Amino acid sequence: MTSIPEARWLDQDENRTWHAVWKLMTWLPARLDAQLRADAGLSLADYNALAEISAAPDHTVRLSELAASTNMTLSHLSRVMSRLETLGWVVRYPDPTDGRSTLAHLTDGGWAKVVATAPGHVEAVRRYLFDNLSAEESRALGAAAAVVASAAAPTGSARE
Amino acid sequence: MTSIPEARWLDQDENRTWHAVWKLMTWLPARLDAQLRADAGLSLADYNALAEISAAPDHTVRLSELAASTNMTLSHLSRVMSRLETLGWVVRYPDPTDGRSTLAHLTDGGWAKVVATAPGHVEAVRRYLFDNLSAEESRALGAAAAVVASAAAPTGSARE
């Protein structure tokens, strides 16, 4: 009545690792989100969408592509875009070459917002992530995370 | 108008690492949550709470301690416990030694639920995490995650 009857339970090292990963997943996004909200009034999802659009040719992307590159559902992205459009950072219009698709285009104000916001966000990523890791640790983290991310990806989506 | 004027931008390796970590944080919790919901009708938060109580002496813990060990806010935990209590897995009662605190105690049904659910969850953790990593990669991931988690922890909480 005191031990769990489990064949492949985690050993002590695995348990430590899993707890560390769990804490990382719990706290890192919360911190980055908090930084963006405090300094730019944007959620992490908002920022990712803006940043991803700004990285596209002509600052324009199809929503379905944007959803894929930001790891958002189309449903979620739709809401994010509504907000960003209301705020004037983005405009949506139907793709002239395919009326089903809609294109998202960064406005000048949106671009200015990204330019103003990116440094602080990158700074936060450094503060919480890279500043605490040696080059070697960073490389190892990247490699391990990539493998795990690929294993946990939704539909065999090994994109990239 | 095409490059972001950023002094300490991420280099290519850092960018890849950051994206891999981002995907891990996006997908791993979603997968584990989905497994638990499908197989046990529990959210990941529910399961963590149950598991943590089951690990305590006499299957009993103070809520504030439980909140700390599960990385939940007291507010969130309060709602989780309401659910679990309604389902009959847990009971709450005031701490006899300090009327402010309340103790959570796993019922027999709750213990049975943990016993029935844990193997599948551990299996999922293995499938998405450890089965994809060598011992060395696993160790490196744990070390890096621990450092980052500690840097991103809420209030200098370097507990453990």
Place this chain on the structure above:
DNA sequence: TGAGATTACTTTCCGCGTCAAGTTTTCGGT
């Protein structure tokens, strides 16, 4: 060329989780 299937969103409904405020109990100082 004209259904029926598909693609690409959008919207509605709902649960989860947070913040802020409220309640109860205990502690600290006089």
Place this chain on the structure above:
DNA sequence: ACCGAAAACTTGACGCGGAAAGTAATCTCA
């Protein structure tokens, strides 16, 4: 012994994000 402060929750209000259903445009192919 009493009053103010602190601790430990609980609750109300709110935003985020997902699943499923709805809508509009485009393809498929007979």
